[in-house]
Each structure stands twice: as structure tokens, then as C-alpha cells.
Amino acid sequence: xxxxxxxxxxxxxxLFCIGVAGVLTRRNALLFLMSIxxxxxxANVNFVYFSQFWGNVTGQTxxxxxxxxxxxxxxxxxxxxxxxxxxxxxxxxxEATTMRW
Amino acid sequence: MMYETVAFxxxxxxxxxxxxxxxxxxxxxHSALLLGGALLSVAVHYVMLQAEFIAAMQILVYVGGVLxxxxxxxxxxxxxDFEKLEGDEVST
Amino acid sequence: MTSRxxxxxxSHLLPGLAAVxxxxxxxxxxxxxxxxxxxxxxxxxxxxxxxxxxxxxxPGADVTGESFLVAFILxxxxxxAALDGSLLLAKREEDGSTVTLLADGGRRLFGRDDxxxxxxx
Numbered sequence: 001x002x003x004x005x006x007x008x009x010x011x012x013x014x015l016f017c018i019g020v021a022g023v024l025t026r027r028n029a030l031l032f033l034m035s036i037x038x039x040x041x042x043a044n045v046n047f048v049y050f051s052q053f054w055g056n057v058t059g060q061t062x063x064x065x066x067x068x069x070x071x072x073x074x075x076x077x078x079x080x081x082x083x084x085x086x087x088x089x090x091x092x093x094x095e096a097t098t099m100r101w
Numbered sequence: 102m103m104y105e106t107v108a109f110x111x112x113x114x115x116x117x118x119x120x121x122x123x124x125x126x127x128x129x130x131h132s133a134l135l136l137g138g139a140l141l142s143v144a145v146h147y148v149m150l151q152a153e154f155i156a157a158m159q160i161l162v163y164v165g166g167v168l169x170x171x172x173x174x175x176x177x178x179x180x181x182d183f184e185k186l187e188g189d190e191v192s193t
Numbered sequence: 194m195t196s197r198x199x200x201x202x203x204s205h206l207l208p209g210l211a212a213v214x215x216x217x218x219x220x221x222x223x224x225x226x227x228x229x230x231x232x233x234x235x236x237x238x239x240x241x242x243x244x245x246x247x248x249x250x251x252p253g254a255d256v257t258g259e260s261f262l263v264a265f266i267l268x269x270x271x272x273x274a275a276l277d278g279s280l281l282l283a284k285r286e287e288d289g290s291t292v293t294l295l296a297d298g299g300r301r302l303f304g305r306d307d308x309x310x311x312x313x314x
Contacts, residue, residue, distance in 0.1 A: 003109045003149075005228040011113045011146075013219040015120055015139075017212040022124035024208030030129055030174055034136050037167065038120050041143050044159075052150045055232035057243045057258035063155055064244070065266050067162050072273050074167045078174045079280065085178045151234050154241045 008049040015042035029081045029091040033074060040070045108149060116142040129175055137168045 015038055022035030044063045051059025081091055088096045119139035126132045140163045147156035234240065238255035246254040250261040 002231045002233070003105055005231075006223050007106075007109060007113070009223045010220060011116065013216055013223070014117050017216040017219070018117070018120045018124060020215060021209050021212035024211065026124060028129055030171060030178070031124070031132060034123055034132060034171065037136065037163075038123065038139065041140065041163075044155075045143060045146060048147055048150050048152045048155055052152065052233055053228075053231050055234055055256065057240065057247050057254070057256040058262065060152055060155055060240065061244050061247055061258065061262045062265070063152075064158060065269060067155070067158055068266075069269050069273065071162045071167050074170055076273075076276060076280065078170050081174060082177060091178050152240070154244070 005049070005053060008045065012042045012045045012049075015039070015045065027092050027094050029084060029093050032093060033077050033081070036077075037070065037074065040066060105149070109146075112142050112145050112149070115139075116146070133168065133171050133175055136171070137164055140164050140168070 019035045019037075019039035019042065022038065023032060026032065026035070044066050047059040047063040047066070049059075051057065051063075084096055085091050116139050119135045119142065122135035123132045123139060126135060140159065144156040144159040144164075147153070147159060234256055240256060243254040243256040243258070246252070247258040247260060248263040248266075
């Protein structure tokens with residue numbers, strides 16, 4: 001038989017929890033972005049698996065949207081990180097804690 | 102069929118291993134490379150789920166676009182972190 | 194110069210434990226629920242054409258799904274454009290000229306020059 005649903009759900013949950021741990025733990029803003037990419041990929045795996053599970057094409061369409069928008073969001077995030085680097089002389093998120101400087 | 106489960110287990114191991122490496126590696130460039138590995142193995146999962154178009158889009162957009170952007174950001178924000186990294190080691 | 198990856202474990206234990214607890218909760222929820230059997234796609238279905246037809250509500254697709262899904266991508270694109278617009282509006286202006294994106298750690302704008310400082314290591 002095909003792979004049971006619980007295996008793919010556990011893979012997606014593992015990726016998501018690793019992304020959450022990365023967001024909460026690391027100080028570098030670029031690692032923050034990379035952990036968010038991991039979380040988005042976890043959601044994508046879920047979408048694609050259940051699209052095949054139900055024989056429905058909606059899941060694949062939504063995962064296409066997520067891929068495109070995640071790329072756009074990373075582009076914006078990197079622009080913000082470069083401005084952060086210019087103003088705080090580093091990409092440490094624990095140093096840039098005030099709205100004005 | 103057992104081969105499907107074995108293939109799934111192999112690539113799931115690669116994915117989870119690479120993503121653990123992303124958050125645990127000390128150097129940010131190693132994290133970026135391991136993220137590329139994790140995204141590639143997720144694309145392999147998509148092929149196993151009969152979603153070849155999504156797999157192609159994943160490789161094109163994520164590995165070919167997002168990872169290059171992250172590479173440029175790593176290059177541009179290096180600064181003095183390179184020397185600070187050695188003195189920042191936490192004794193484990 | 195290349196170096197092998199080294200790991201950083203033990204600096205933040207509590208968020209790691211929180212993530213492991215989240216994984217344990219999700220595992221418990223997944224393993225105690227029952228699913229049906231996988232239906233899968235037909236062998237010769239054209240999935241990309243089905244995606245295109247589902248996005249615009251055109252009937253006659255090999256694989257069915259919700260119709261008119263392009264609404265979601267349009268709303269998301271509008272949100273993305275609004276985000277870019279807000280970043281453009283927030284760019285600081287000095288002497289009437291827009292400050293462009295610099296990646297030098299603020300040395301040109303704020304005069305931070307570590308080469309002049311002494312005792313800095």
C-alpha cells in the first residue's frame with residue numbers, strides 16, 4: 001500500500017517544530033528567515049500530501065501560491081535585514097529592540 | 102509496497118537531518134547550504150506524491166531563487182561577524 | 194578555506210523543549226486519529242491543466258477541485274504590493290534625496306569606522 005497519512009503528517013510536524021525552535025532560539029536575522037522557510041515548507045508538504053490523498057487538485061494549487069508568496073516574502077525580508085544591518089551594524093535581533101534609535 | 106515506505110523513510114531522514122542542521126550549525130553559510138539540501142529533499146517528496154509540477158516549481162523558485170537571495174544576504178552582512186564567531190563559542 | 198559544520202547545542206534549552214513538546218502533542222493527535230484510504234490521481238490525468246482550469250473555474254478538468262482559486266492569489270498579490278508600497282514610503286529622505294539601500298554597516302551614513310578606534314577587539 002501507499003505510505004500511510006500519519007507518516008507524512010509526522011514529517012510535516014517535525015519540519016514545523018524544527019522551524020519553531022529555530023525562530024525562538026537563534027539570534028541571527030537570516031537564520032530567522034530560514035526557519036520561517038522551513039515552516040512554510042512543512043505546510044506545503046501537508047497541502048501536497050492531502051491533495052493526493054483526496055484526489056483533489058486544490059491542495060496543489062494552494063501549495064503553488066505558498067511557494068510564490070514565500071519567495072516574495074523572503075525578498076522583502078532580506079531588504080529589511082539589509083537596512084537593519086546598515087542601522088545597527090549587525091544582524092542580531094536581540095540588539096535591535098527599540099523602534100527609534 | 103515496502104519500497105515506497107523505504108524511499109519515504111530515506112528522504113524523510115535527509116529532510117529532517119538537514120533542517121536540524123539549519124538551526125544547529127554555527128556558521129550561517131553552512132546553515133544556508135543545509136537549507137538547500139532540505140528544500141531539495143522536499144522536492145523529492147513531492148515527486149513521490151505525484152506532484153511533479155510542484156516539485157519543479159519548488160526547485161526553480163526555492164533553490165534557484167530564495168537560496169541565491171539568502172546567499173547574497175549572507176555575503177553582504179558578513180562584516181566583523183567572521184572574527185567574532187570564533188570568540189563567541191559557548192562551552193558545551 | 195573550508196571547515197566542517199560545527200553545532201551549537203545547549204545555549205537555549207527552553208525553546209528547544211517547547212518545540213519538542215509541540216511535536217509530542219501533534220504526534221499524539223496524529224497517531225490517535227483514523228484516516229481513510231488514499232485515493233490518488235488517475236494515471237493519465239493532466240494535473241497542470243487541471244490546476245489551470247480550477248484556478249479560473251473552467252469545467253472539463255481531469256482532476257476535480259474547488260473552482261476559481263485565482264481569487265486567493267489576487268488577494269495575496271494585492272497584500273504583497275501593499276507591503277512593498279509601505280516599505281517604499283518608509284525609506285528615509287535626507288536633503289531631499291532618498292537614501293538607497295547600503296550594505297556597509299552604516300559606515301558611510303553614521304561615520305562608524307572601526308579602523309580608527311583603539312582597544313577595540
